[in-house]
Amino acid sequence: MGPAATAAPGRFGITLILAGLAMLGPFSINAYLPSFPEMERVLHTDRVALQQTISVYFAAFAFMSLWHGAVSDAYGRRRVVLAGLAVYAAASLGCVFATRVEQLWPLRALQGFSAGAGIVIGRAVVRDLHDGPLARRMMSQVVMLYGVAPAIAPLAGGALQLAFGWRSVFLFLALMAAALFLAVALRLPETLPPAQRRPFRAADLVQGYAALLANGAFMAWSLAYALMFGAFFIYVLSAPVFLMQHLGLGETDFLWLFGPATLGLVGGSALAGRMAVRWSVRRTLLGGFGLMAAATLYNLAVCLAAPPEPVWYVLYVAVFNIGMSLAIPTLAIRALDCVPARRGMGSSVQLFAQTGFNAFIAAVLAPLLWGSLLSLALGAAALFVCAGLGTLLAARLSK
Numbered sequence: 001m002g003p004a005a006t007a008a009p010g011r012f013g014i015t016l017i018l019a020g021l022a023m024l025g026p027f028s029i030n031a032y033l034p035s036f037p038e039m040e041r042v043l044h045t046d047r048v049a050l051q052q053t054i055s056v057y058f059a060a061f062a063f064m065s066l067w068h069g070a071v072s073d074a075y076g077r078r079r080v081v082l083a084g085l086a087v088y089a090a091a092s093l094g095c096v097f098a099t100r101v102e103q104l105w106p107l108r109a110l111q112g113f114s115a116g117a118g119i120v121i122g123r124a125v126v127r128d129l130h131d132g133p134l135a136r137r138m139m140s141q142v143v144m145l146y147g148v149a150p151a152i153a154p155l156a157g158g159a160l161q162l163a164f165g166w167r168s169v170f171l172f173l174a175l176m177a178a179a180l181f182l183a184v185a186l187r188l189p190e191t192l193p194p195a196q197r198r199p200f201r202a203a204d205l206v207q208g209y210a211a212l213l214a215n216g217a218f219m220a221w222s223l224a225y226a227l228m229f230g231a232f233f234i235y236v237l238s239a240p241v242f243l244m245q246h247l248g249l250g251e252t253d254f255l256w257l258f259g260p261a262t263l264g265l266v267g268g269s270a271l272a273g274r275m276a277v278r279w280s281v282r283r284t285l286l287g288g289f290g291l292m293a294a295a296t297l298y299n300l301a302v303c304l305a306a307p308p309e310p311v312w313y314v315l316y317v318a319v320f321n322i323g324m325s326l327a328i329p330t331l332a333i334r335a336l337d338c339v340p341a342r343r344g345m346g347s348s349v350q351l352f353a354q355t356g357f358n359a360f361i362a363a364v365l366a367p368l369l370w371g372s373l374l375s376l377a378l379g380a381a382a383l384f385v386c387a388g389l390g391t392l393l394a395a396r397l398s399k
Contacts, residue, residue: 017184021121026153031153032166033254036240038165050101056112058356064112068120069120084118087114088111096170121347123332123336137277156172221335225328226354227387231384232324233361257317264320264321264322268325288330300381306373313373
């Protein structure tokens with residue numbers, strides 16, 4: 001257990017705050033998806049231009065995620081999180097008053113620049129407080145609570161859209177950031193003592209990033225995580241096309257995708273928390289990847305058989321997410337264990353790999369796969385296979 005653990009208030013209270021910080025990401029993406037049709041009309045734009053508001057967000061998120069951890073290694077965890085939440089709230093308020101899609105692009109970039117502070121630093125906080133199985137258990141609890149966000153976000157966004165219009169969604173995001181700001185200010189302790197901080201100097205940063213990028217085991221764990229998550233997230237980014245165009249559902253039917261996704265994330269995270277002190281790393285990864293492999297084969301078979309009911313197609317997401325959530329804490333902690341002196345920076349690079357790849361999926365890969373249900377399934381399968389190969393390589397390099 002880390003030195004700051006004894007100073008922490010309630011572990012569950014910290015877990016709730018860290019989960020809330022992580023939820024900003026899914027809410028930033030999923031909450032306004034049901035508003036796309038109205039935004040197209042009001043802003044006199046098209047779906048491609050609105051899709052770029054997601055791509056811009058991801059690009060900014062990925063770039064700035066490289067720096068959140070390094071800054072927190074130098075100046076402490078709390079103040080960086082608080083600064084990020086303040087900027088995010090201001091950018092969200094700006095989106096409320098946008099009159100053209102071109103105005104949304106820089107504001108969404110500001111959201112991306114700031115939203116990553118919480119999730120990047122949250123991972124470092126978990127590792128600051130705990131080691132080994134306890135760290136995996138706390139990480140799984142954060143993921144379990146965070147797992148409801150993909151389902152809640154479009155439901156909340158859809159309800160706000162129907163009641164007040166698309167601008168209310170961004171006002172809600174601003175209020176969410178403000179509430180998290182208060183929670184962090186009042187309840188989150190500083191987990192990185194001054195004696196353990198690193199200088200924020202150009203030479204030290206260059207040396208640190210170079211060491212991380214040259215660490216084969218760390219990079220393999222991080223890239224495997226990004227590829228594995230991409231096999232699920234490609235469906236999130238394709239939700240309007242997947243649900244409305246291919247499955248014939250309406251703008252209030254996003255629960256068809258995000259409901260099973262949430263059940264899988266929560267169920268898998270609960271299982272990971274239970275088994276953290278019982279299963280070895282190897283057994284945990286075998287169980288998680290076995291479930292994901294079964295889900296992937298099922299998804300391909302369903303798309304080839306083409307049954308008429310939507311339920312057949314969304315079962316993949318539920319089962320895949322159980323396996324993914326079982327593997328996530330182990331992949332994340334194993335990567336950070338490779339860089340014990342630079343956990344903040346390591347968390348930054350880890351998240352950069354994930355969000356940078358998500359930006360590529362949003363801007364390039366997902367639109368290329370929108371032609372059919374089978375093309376989406378093949379894309380997800382290819383990402384999963386690459387994730388499996390990356391995990392095998394990471395395990396070999398970590399020996």
